[in-house]
Amino acid sequence: MRIFLIGFMGSGKTHWGRQLSQKLSIPFFDLDEQVVNSEGHSINEIFEIFGEEYFRLKEKGTLHIISESHSSFVMACGGGTPCYFNNIEYMNQSGTTVWINTPVQILFKRLLKEKNHRPLLRGLTDQQLMSFITKKLGDRKIYYEQATIIIDDEEISLDHFIEEIFHA
Numbered sequence: 001m002r003i004f005l006i007g008f009m010g011s012g013k014t015h016w017g018r019q020l021s022q023k024l025s026i027p028f029f030d031l032d033e034q035v036v037n038s039e040g041h042s043i044n045e046i047f048e049i050f051g052e053e054y055f056r057l058k059e060k061g062t063l064h065i066i067s068e069s070h071s072s073f074v075m076a077c078g079g080g081t082p083c084y085f086n087n088i089e090y091m092n093q094s095g096t097t098v099w100i101n102t103p104v105q106i107l108f109k110r111l112l113k114e115k116n117h118r119p120l121l122r123g124l125t126d127q128q129l130m131s132f133i134t135k136k137l138g139d140r141k142i143y144y145e146q147a148t149i150i151i152d153d154e155e156i157s158l159d160h161f162i163e164e165i166f167h168a
């Protein structure tokens with residue numbers, strides 16, 4: 001059982017991923033954290049030193065390495081993971097994808113507090129942040145919507161995840 005949690009930055013992929021993995025007694029992987037460990041640089045540093053294209057290649061490579069070496073896990077993907085290369089098809093073929101669908105207003109509130117830790121959001125004013133989330137989420141929806149399961153933020157709970165995953 002391979003479960004890939006996808007969704008925008010701030011949608012709670014890591015939070016729910018950890019809980020889900022504990023409940024299912026299977027390993028948890030945070031894709032960003034794995035890239036950071038193998039590169040020896042933070043995500044901000046990778047973007048700054050090597051650029052986004054390099055990060056996307058490493059992200060894809062790490063996704064493949066983990067998926068091909070483990071048959072069971074919960075993975076919290078990065079917000080952009082399903083939107084590059086054929087990553088969404090790859091994840092759908094390898095396991096179950098779950099999109100945490102969070103409204104723009106909630107994402108905005110959460111990301112306001114932590115925007116400086118994220119390379120794509122650094123230095124944005126509040127208004128620019130709101131426009132960025134609205135535009136980017138609009139662009140990315142076509143990828144997120146390809147998920148096997150969609151969980152809306154209002155109905156999110158561990159039991160709901162389990163119910164949906166076992167009925168997929």
Ligand code: S3P
Binds near residue numbers: 009078120
């Ligand atoms: C990104 C999301 C981040 C991280 C990188 C790029 C994106 O992951 O992979 O900063 O393109 O949305 P989280 O969604 O875990 O913050």
